[in-house]
Amino acid sequence: MADGPVLSLAFDVVSLREWDSGLLTFILGISKLCAARGIEFNSGQLPQGVKRLLLLALASPPRSDEHDGEARPSFLIRIADHALSAWHTAIDMAAFLGEATSAFGRLLTGQARFRRRDLLLIIQECSSQALPIVSLISLLVGLILAFVGAVQLVMFGAQIYVASLVGIAIVRVMGAIMTGIIMAGRTGSAFAARLGTMQVNEEIDALTTLGVSPVEFLVLPRILALVLMMPLLCLYADFMGILGGLVVGVFMLDLNVMEYLNMTQKAVRLQDFWIGLFHSAVFGVLVALAGCLRGMQCGRSASAVGNATTSAVVTGIVSIIVATAVITVICNVLGI
Numbered sequence: 227m228a229d230g231p232v233l234s235l236a237f238d239v240v241s242l243r244e245w246d247s248g249l250l251t252f253i254l255g256i257s258k259l260c261a262a263r264g265i266e267f268n269s270g271q272l273p274q275g276v277k278r279l280l281l282l283a284l285a286s287p288p289r290s291d292e293h294d295g296e297a298r299p300s301f302l303i304r305i306a307d308h309a310l311s312a313w314h315t316a317i318d319m320a321a322f323l324g325e326a327t328s329a330f331g332r333l334l335t336g337q338a339r340f341r342r343r344d345l346l347l348i349i350q351e352c353s354s355q356a357l358p359i360v361s362l363i364s365l366l367v368g369l370i371l372a373f374v375g376a377v378q379l380v381m382f383g384a385q386i387y388v389a390s391l392v393g394i395a396i397v398r399v400m401g402a403i404m405t406g407i408i409m410a411g412r413t414g415s416a417f418a419a420r421l422g423t424m425q426v427n428e429e430i431d432a433l434t435t436l437g438v439s440p441v442e443f444l445v446l447p448r449i450l451a452l453v454l455m456m457p458l459l460c461l462y463a464d465f466m467g468i469l470g471g472l473v474v475g476v477f478m479l480d481l482n483v484m485e486y487l488n489m490t491q492k493a494v495r496l497q498d499f500w501i502g503l504f505h506s507a508v509f510g511v512l513v514a515l516a517g518c519l520r521g522m523q524c525g526r527s528a529s530a531v532g533n534a535t536t537s538a539v540v541t542g543i544v545s546i547i548v549a550t551a552v553i554t555v556i557c558n559v560l561g562i
Contacts, residue, residue: 356408356459405459
């Protein structure tokens with residue numbers, strides 16, 4: 227075939243009884259060689275199984291190294307593409323936030339349309355079913371804070387102030403942060419997966435066709451559930467975190483239980499509780515918005531649901547950290 231003026235190539239498979247993937251690989255290489263040299267490749271005599279597999283192999287997308295010769299966009303073009311993508315993302319987020327705010331306004335006027343039963347089910351998922359993981363994480367965080375503080379305070383004979391350290395840190399910030407991160411990984415991802423699956427199954431399009439607002443029917447109950455349950459979960463996380471610090475104080479530092487609790491009561495002010503509860507309510511809104519936004523933006527494939535779930539968790543956690551920094555700065559400026 228390399229020397230003669232071959233115009234067409236066919237195969238004689240009369241004596242062929244069995245074949246395996248080696249034959250397919252050989253024929254695939256021959257077909258590519260024929261295509262490169264302008265020779266007609268006739269596969270009509272091949273077994274049906276070989277022809278089907280050959281068609282699948284030839285129909286596969288080209289490998290990335292086949293496009294290496296193509297010119298890459300310049301650096302400025304790539305920067306512009308990223309900037310436009312960020313701009314469109316910001317517009318989508320602003321539009322979604324506006325729709326959610328409008329739905330909340332209709333809720334206040336009694337015009338929101340959603341099923342109360344769905345709200346109760348979501349509240350159950352966001353509250354009692356989350357208690358085990360919240361208990362474990364909060365208890366361990368309290369243990370860690372107390373242990374790290376005790377290592378330094380024991381050197382000065384001030385181990386009693388471990389109670390103040392753990393109490394203020396847990397009640398003011400850490401309890402709300404840990405609860406928010408837990409709910410972002412647990413509930414925010416569940417919201418994104420559920421809404422993304424509905425997007426794939428075109429259920430959200432069906433709601434729109436029926437004249438029902440998807441944001442009002444699907445997103446609003448989830449935001450309400452998290453806003454209502456996050457402060458309660460935060461209080462429970464505060465209790466478990468202080469309990470973890472108490473374990474370290476009693477069994478490692480030989481402190482009396484009542485002495486530890488009295489020190490905690492003196493150190494923690496009422497406004498610390500209110501600041502922690504405010505953190506938790508804000509985190510509830512952010513986690514719910516992140517999960518629902520990514521779910522509503524989901525594509526029409528199974529992989530898109532996974533991407534939406536991952537993006538919801540990342541967006542929720544980043545939003546929590548940014549909100550914590552902003553609220554901390556505001557509290558510092560206001561002196562509270």
